[in-house]
Amino acid sequence: MSNFFNFILRRFLLTIIAVFGVIILVFLLTRLLPNNPAALRAGPLADAELIKQYEREMGLDKPLIVQFGTYTGQLMRGDLGDSWRTSQPVREELGIRIPATLELALSAFIIALFFGVPLGIIAAFYSDSWIDQIVRVFATLGASLALFWLALVGVYIFYYLLHWAAAPVGRLTIGINEPPEITGLFLIDSLLAGDIETFKDAFNHLWLPACTLAFIVSAPIIKISRSSMKDVLNADYIRTAKAIGVPPTKLLFKDGLLNAFIPILTMLGIVFGYLMGGNLIVEQVFAWPGIGQYAWKALSTNDFNAVQSFVLLIAVVYVSLNFIIDLIYALINPQIRLE
Amino acid sequence: MSAPIIRVEELTVSLNTDDHQRNIIDSISFDMFPKEIMGLVGESGSGKTMTALSIMQLLPKTIKICGGSIWYEDKDLLKMTSREIRTIRGNKIAMIFQNPRMALNPLMRVGDQIARAVCLHCEVSSEKSKSMAVELMSQVGIPDAESRARSYPHQLSGGMAQRVLIAMMLACKPKLLIADEPTTGLDVTIQAQIFKLIKEIQSEIGVAVLLITHDFGVVSEVCDRVGVMYAGQIMEISSVIDVFTNPKHPYTQRLLKSILRVDRKSDLDTNKALSPISAVFDSPGCRFASQCDCVRPECLWERPKIYTDSPGHSVYCFNYSRDNK
Structure with missing residues (x-):
């Protein structure tokens, strides 16, 4: 077990070094702006x-x-400086916007995870059947459709034509009060406060942008799940498990999924980082008051402190994700944990 | 001789590609008797492994059984549902593979993998199955089994891993153990140990062993009987003594000549190289015909009938069946 703690410690120190490197890089890069x-x-x-x-x-x-x-x-000291554009402390401005982005990113991530991984696994299990074909078409669409187009079409169909979603103007309808802040995530906070009206309204605003993002990011998750599951299903130890009479469901979800999970996990990390830092377009289309929009405005006005802080934030998100993923790797795979 | 435990009858297995169906096993029949060690020899691609995988019903997706039957205790394995076959696999018929380290799940402790095999077929508590796993491990000669049971596969040597696999497959005292080149990828000294272990176990628990190999040396040391395969057909089945002293089939004779021996001048120069095996798969007759020195016209379009030279020694060759009619 001491090996394991050594491993964690080593990874943690590397993480700190990486963060420091990012700070230097971000500082220099913003000074390079013309x-x-x-x-x-x-x-x-x-x-x-x-x-x-x-x-x-x-x-x-x-x-x-x-x-x-x-x-x-x-x-x-935790001071990110003041925004030159608004003269407000960047920390406060980001602090208000992070929960909005986090709620959107988490929802999209969870949807993509619970659709993408099982779809990929099923496609691998029934590879080359019609199920596999459909899943592959779905993944190809997700990979090739433009996000802004999909978002606009989504708004047109689900808001304008069907009225299933709320108007794409932020997280809540005007006139509905924000729930008391506990986590900053409206869905959770409104439930904690027992405010079903607010929950419904927040949900109506959230599901369309979340599904739009999830559709796009589920493509790489499906692909990696399918290919790594296919590899694993051809592995010798799966044949051994079959040879002792392990039933197929156990074979797939115990022997198979755990072994296939390491490449999937890497992709999940990349996807979540992307959702935190890269969903500017969706935030723009849905007038979502998140950090993507803030970063865009900051960049277009050369607001050094704000840009620096945004890039730093996203970098820290990525670096911490990698740290967490390394830990999960080690928990799953004894070869990493014990050597 | 007692009743056979496995009876393979006219088994035909085909590989379907987009435009072509090729019988990679062409109507083979053989019996296996309790407590014997039978070797199945032949060059690569002759269908030895596919025969074994057919018995286990573990063929790859692209390969299908399209004829014949495999009888185990009056039941045709090929007519069983996948649920029924799972009660046979690992329980009555078990199989060990080449590259043992790859054949173990890298994320599970080896003891747990053995215990799982125990749990699948025997009604025991998980506590009991774990102690049984340790017992099995010491039974197959793993020193310090208690602590070894907590190892992961990457911490074991190839020989150890094969012992673990053997322990796993013996968990439920099967009637038949199929060993598919169990020592490929292991050191020569370890190879000898593994074969010794297989022989010991065979006499101890009375399991029949189907040993797939291309090594006649191994056959002569380990096996009681041997079947010789070429291009998906069985050429000759006989006792080990007969195959070395009185080989009947021209292919068997050729194969034996190719073995290098210190006490004999090498025959390699006089032994014509065999043409690639894949070219002969579409022949309706004996697939060795095009390579055979004693070929007869009928060999090219008709399957030779079985000719029994002496009890337990069968040859599929027109050179014998027509002469002796």
């Missing part, structure tokens, strides 16, 4: 004097290394 944020902030009519003054205020006149020192110092 526009001068002081000039942008001062506006088109400002003279050189005003721009100079803003540069001094924002610390841009100091050498890069000093700026970096100030930046990391602030980070240590």
Whole structure:
């Protein structure tokens, strides 16, 4: 067991190093952006004097290394700086938006997980049958349809024609109050508060964007589940299990799935990271007040602190996901755990 | 001789590709008797493994049984439902494979894998099955079985892994153990140990063993009887002594000549190379005909009938069946 703790410790230290590397990279990359944020902030009519003054205020006149020192110092205190666009602390602004993105990402992730993995497994088990063909068509569609198009068509059909979904304008209908914040996830908070009306309304707003995202990201999950399950089903130890008379359901879900799970898990990590950082388009179409929209506005206005913080946040999400996935690997696979 | 435990009758197995059906096993018949070790020899692609997998009903999806029957205790295995066949597999008929380390689930402790085999067919508690697993492991000569049972397959050597597999397959005292080249990929010294173990177990619990190999040396040391296969047909079945001292079928004779021996000048120069085996699969007659030195016209379009030279020594060859009519 001490091997296992060594493994965790080693992975954890690597994670810390990776985060630090990301901080340096993000800082340098935002400095490479071509526009001068002081000039942008001062506006088109400002003279050189005003721009100079803003540069001094924002610390841009100091050498890069000093700026970096100030930046990391602030980070240590949990201070992400103020947004130059809104003059609000970035931490607060992100804090308001993270739950919205998280709720959307988690819902899409869970839907994609519970559809994608079983579909892939069934397709592998009945490979080359009509079931397999249908699943493959489904996965190909998910991989090749454009997200923005799918989102717009979804809105047209399910909101405009069928009225099954709420209008694509955020997380709640105007006039319905947010539930008291506990987790920040409206579905859960409204249930905790026993407020069924709010729950229904939140659900009506959430399901369409979540399903749209899930459809797109289930494609790689289906593909990887199918191919790794197919490999595993051809493995010698599956034949051995058959040879001692293990029934097919156990064969598939105990012997098969556990062994096939490692590549699937890697893909799940990538997908969740993508959902947290990459669903700008869906947030835009559904006017979802998440971090994707915030990052877009920040980037288009050269809002250094906001961009930096967003990129850092997503990087930390990815790095922590990888850490968690490594841990699960080790729990599943004794070869990793014991060596 | 007592009644056979397995009776293979005119088994035909075919591989279906998009445009072609090819009988990779062509109407073979043989019996296996209790407590004997029977060898099945032949070159690669001769259908030895497919014969074994047919008995286990573990053929790959693209390969189908399309004729014949396999009798086990008055029941035709080929007519059983998949549920019925699962009560036979691992219970009455068990099989060990080549590359033993690959044949164990890498995520399960080996003791648990054996215990699972016990649980599947015997009504025992999981506690009892675990202690039975440890017992089985020491029975197949694994030292320090108690702690070894907690190992994972990657921590075992190939020889150990094969012992674990044997233990797993012996869990329910099967009537027939099929061993498909059980020592492929193992060291020579380990090979000898594994064969010794198989012989010991055979005499201890009285299981019949069908040993698939291409090594006549192994056959001479381990087996009681041997069947010689070529291109999906059985050429000759006889006792081990007869096959070495009095081989009848031209293919058997050729095969034996190809064995290198220190006490004999090499026959390799005079032994013509055999043409690729796949070319002969569509022949309606004896599939060895095109390679045979004593070929007769009828060999090319008619299957030779069985000729019994002496009790227990059968040859499928016109050279004998017509002469002796």
